[in-house]
Amino acid sequence: MEAKAQYLIKIEDFPKLLSTILKEKIVDKIISAETKVNAKTKEEDRFTVVPKVVDKVEELTGFPLSNFIAYGYARTDSTAKYLHKSLQGGLKEKVGLIARPCDTRALVELAKLKQVKLENLFIIAIEDRGMIPGAAKEIKKFKEIDVSKIEKEKIGDKGLIVKIKGKAQELDIPVAENCLRCLRKTPSIADLSVSDIGIPIDSDEIILKVYSEKGQDVLKKSGIKTKVLSGDAHAKKFEEIVQKAKNKRKKDLEEWAKVPQAEKIERLQQCTMCGMCIRGCPVCYCVDCILQKKRKDKAINKETYQLTRIAHVADRCVECGNCDNNCPQNLPLSLYFQSLNESFKEKFKYAPGENVDDTPFRSGKAISEMELEKT
Numbered sequence: 001m002e003a004k005a006q007y008l009i010k011i012e013d014f015p016k017l018l019s020t021i022l023k024e025k026i027v028d029k030i031i032s033a034e035t036k037v038n039a040k041t042k043e044e045d046r047f048t049v050v051p052k053v054v055d056k057v058e059e060l061t062g063f064p065l066s067n068f069i070a071y072g073y074a075r076t077d078s079t080a081k082y083l084h085k086s087l088q089g090g091l092k093e094k095v096g097l098i099a100r101p102c103d104t105r106a107l108v109e110l111a112k113l114k115q116v117k118l119e120n121l122f123i124i125a126i127e128d129r130g131m132i133p134g135a136a137k138e139i140k141k142f143k144e145i146d147v148s149k150i151e152k153e154k155i156g157d158k159g160l161i162v163k164i165k166g167k168a169q170e171l172d173i174p175v176a177e178n179c180l181r182c183l184r185k186t187p188s189i190a191d192l193s194v195s196d197i198g199i200p201i202d203s204d205e206i207i208l209k210v211y212s213e214k215g216q217d218v219l220k221k222s223g224i225k226t227k228v229l230s231g232d233a234h235a236k237k238f239e240e241i242v243q244k245a246k247n248k249r250k251k252d253l254e255e256w257a258k259v260p261q262a263e264k265i266e267r268l269q270q271c272t273m274c275g276m277c278i279r280g281c282p283v284c285y286c287v288d289c290i291l292q293k294k295r296k297d298k299a300i301n302k303e304t305y306q307l308t309r310i311a312h313v314a315d316r317c318v319e320c321g322n323c324d325n326n327c328p329q330n331l332p333l334s335l336y337f338q339s340l341n342e343s344f345k346e347k348f349k350y351a352p353g354e355n356v357d358d359t360p361f362r363s364g365k366a367i368s369e370m371e372l373e374k375t
């Protein structure tokens with residue numbers, strides 16, 4: 001998706017965008033975010049960001065922007081999943097949301113299935129480098145870091161960068177493997193987006209891109225002061241990140257293709273059928289999951305469980321990596337899906353999550369069209 005305009009705004013002004021869409025009644029509610037507070041110590045756990053539904057302007061205090069960009073929502077939550085699961089996909093009300101590019105792809109897929117109503121959404125996307133799942137655990141390895149002193153975070157070339165007492169410290173805590181192979185780091189659909197790519201951690205500014213008339217109107221009504229984005233630092237860094245992702249994707253998928261099928265199936269036998277991948281998948285939408293039922297009835301084995309799941313979501317997997325990031329067995333689920341997506345692109349010219357008008361190649365409509373072409 002091409003941006004109509006690009007600006008720099010103060011980070012502290014970001015919540016004004018959210019309050020404007022509520023005040024102007026563009027949406028009824030917003031899926032915002034908050035960091036968890038430890039019940040015992042009463043201290044903020046800045047690594048655990050959870051969704052928070054807000055319908056009153058006064059409840060919109062300080063969106064944890066840098067934490068959300070670096071870690072995403074905790075556990076199996078994602079914006080697209082939460083919208084579908086907790087707000088009925090915005091079918092009956094207007095919802096504002098802050099979504100990663102893979103969330104916007106999931107929204108496209110859910111809209112094809114009539115599970116969300118895109119017209120009811122106001123989307124502020126985050127153009128990102130990826131997420132660091134499990135950062136709270138990883139950072140414990142750095143004994144010298146006092147996590148209570150972290151002021152801000154950012155994703156850098158090696159992984160997590162934290163700002164403590166005004167000083168940046170780069171830690172070797174890498175971005176999720178799936179994200180390192182992700183080429184689609186801009187939204188499929190959005191009204192606005194923010195990005196900190198190419199901006200130093202000590203800057204108090206962030207890039208704001210405008211994608212729609214609605215987005216332009218909200219920016220104007222918010223009264224936020226903007227500066228036109230000059231220079232090419234953002235574009236150059238973005239290009240470099242995508243190029244790196246292309247190289248990694250090619251290398252990883254070539255290596256994956258060499259793994260014998262028997263070994264791939266054998267790996268699936270390590271699956272414990274815990275269901276975390278299903279719970280986290282934004283495009284798994286069945287109310288009564290047949291796999292969960294079969295597991296409870298002890299009527300399915302491990303590899304059939306996972307192979308069935310792969311077959312169910314293969315042509316709508318938007319490569320968010322949520323299954324991969326949540327698998328306690330560390331199964332490389334994103335490699336199974338990304339390799340399939342590459343074949344679908346080549347054979348059917350189809351990529352899930354791009355456009356709501358694209359017809360899934362397994363649908364009755366696509367099959368009839370192929371039959372017609374043959375005659």
Ligand code: SF4
Nearest residue numbers: 101102129130179182
């Ligand atoms: S999969 Fe891509 S879009 Fe989603 S969080 Fe990772 S880098 Fe961002």
Ligand code: SF4
Nearest residue numbers: 281317318320321323
């Ligand atoms: S299968 Fe995995 S990578 Fe694909 S959309 Fe679902 S959770 Fe995301």
Ligand code: SF4
Nearest residue numbers: 271272274275277327
């Ligand atoms: S999260 Fe991993 S172990 Fe759990 S059901 Fe999915 S593949 Fe199996």
